[in-house]
Ligand SMILES: N[C@@H](CSCCS(N)(=O)=O)C(=O)O
Ligand SMILES: [Mn+2]
């Protein structure tokens with residue numbers, strides 16, 4: 001009987017100051033309450049839940065120019081980086097539950113510190129690659145990738161509580177899937193750096209299976225960090241999120257991406273971010289969003305839709 005040998009470390013990151021809508025800090029506990037740990041254990045994973053980090057104890061702070069909550073974002077991500085590093089050194093596939101997408105700074109930084117250079121697959125309606133000088137909102141959830149890329153190092157000004165951040169991803173090792181709301185400055189950066197991106201046009205043109213084949217043919221054989229923004233999936237399925245954009249991935253496409261990356265055997269860390277219950281109009285809308293987040297995650301860790309073997313002996317007892 002095949003058993004799932006995956007060991008999973010869950011890190012709750014209840015943090016919302018990378019953007020301006022309260023509620024996204026409730027994501028970790030909502031995803032747990034929907035049964036993530038139990039589902040992973042049922043499919044044979046060994047699960048260590050590290051609990052929720054304490055990330056929002058800082059006092060309110062004045063914007064730094066346009067930039068909002070700079071010190072809070074820097075401090076939260078430093079703690080997250082340490083936590084992800086520890087979970088990886090414990091031998092787990094890290095699963096970071098957000099919280100907003102600014103948390104990818106700490107998650108990817110800590111993952112890289114623990115295991116070395118990574119491939120990054122960024123599933124999102126947005127590129128999240130504004131720099132502190134190109135952002136028009138001042139929200140750090142639209143900027144994380146700019147702090148992580150070696151090639152953008154000279155575009156990032158020194159910021160309070162950010163001196164610990166060392167760029168750790170090469171543009172060549174990054175692939176986007178699901179883009180459909182990219183700012184002009186972000187588009188310029190993607191072209192300048194030659195970043196591989198499958199927008200929703202390519203998903204429509206090629207189909208998700210071909211997108212995943214081309215993604216994995218393109219990526220070199222490094223451990224993969226999957227940073228999954230729930231807003232990549234269509235708002236008809238996952239409306240409870242801060243920046244919904246019509247024309248997203250179907251539920252099936254969203255799950256297929258996880259299944260495909262899981263079967264590469266290279267998936268080493270996952271972020272699931274931007275679930276915000278206060279953005280759902282109804283309880284059903286919130287539950288649809290949260291349940292989809294759970295489905296995406298369990299598919300990253302071995303669940304397949306054809307059915308999963310459970311180590312058990314169904315033979316009749318000896319007469
Ligand atoms: N590009 C916009 C929106 S970014 C949306 C962030 S997320 N993490 O994808 O929801 C900005 O920079 O604020
Ligand atoms: Mn452990």
Ligand SMILES: [Mn+2]
Pocket residue numbers: 124125126229231232243
């Ligand atoms: Mn997004």
Ligand SMILES: [Mn+2]
Pocket residue numbers: 101124126128141229274
């Ligand atoms: Mn995002």
